[in-house]
Amino acid sequence: MKPGHPAPPFAGGCQCGAVRYRLIAAPTGAGICHCRMCQKAGGAPFMAFTGVKAADLVFTRGTPTKYASSDLAERGFCAACGTPLTYQIKGLNRISVTIGSLDDPALFAPGEQFGTEAILPWFAALAALPGQRTDDWLRAAKIDDVGNHQHPDRET
Ligand SMILES: [Zn+2]
Numbered sequence: 001m002k003p004g005h006p007a008p009p010f011a012g013g014c015q016c017g018a019v020r021y022r023l024i025a026a027p028t029g030a031g032i033c034h035c036r037m038c039q040k041a042g043g044a045p046f047m048a049f050t051g052v053k054a055a056d057l058v059f060t061r062g063t064p065t066k067y068a069s070s071d072l073a074e075r076g077f078c079a080a081c082g083t084p085l086t087y088q089i090k091g092l093n094r095i096s097v098t099i100g101s102l103d104d105p106a107l108f109a110p111g112e113q114f115g116t117e118a119i120l121p122w123f124a125a126l127a128a129l130p131g132q133r134t135d136d137w138l139r140a141a142k143i144d145d146v147g148n149h150q151h152p153d154r155e156t
């Protein structure tokens with residue numbers, strides 16, 4: 001983390017709020033992974049992780065359900081809403097959390113990429129695609145209120 005970066009703990013959790021956690025130490029090694037397993041596990045073009053020593057991830061509400069996606073690693077997710085939350089290589093004293101599940105994901109900029117053999121051919125063009133803000137999209141679609149069920153990005 002750079003000077004001026006907020007200090008731990010950093011909180012996060014799943015979309016529904018059944019699982020909440022805290023990183024009680026500064027995470028290291030933020031990265032994205034394009035591997036085919038991360039594409040499936042995230043239901044997304046790639047996943048983004050940062051990690052801490054196993055003891056520095058503390059669950060403050062609920063616990064993830066685990067799926068052993070290989071003999072090497074287990075992935076934790078919320079059984080109620082499906083949000084991918086953790087990745088851990090068995091026997092290693094380190095656990096990764098999905099950057100998107102942190103309450104302030106902007107703090108954790110990826111510094112490296114993994115699984116580059118599976119980078120989707122359109123990945124590099126994503127940042128240049130035309131875009132619009134959600135509020136503008138809602139206004140254009142004449143939707144006044146989505147009735148948000150997502151847990152807020154803070155402790156409750
Ligand atoms: Zn959930």
Ligand SMILES: [Zn+2]
Nearest residue numbers: 033035038115
């Ligand atoms: Zn991966």
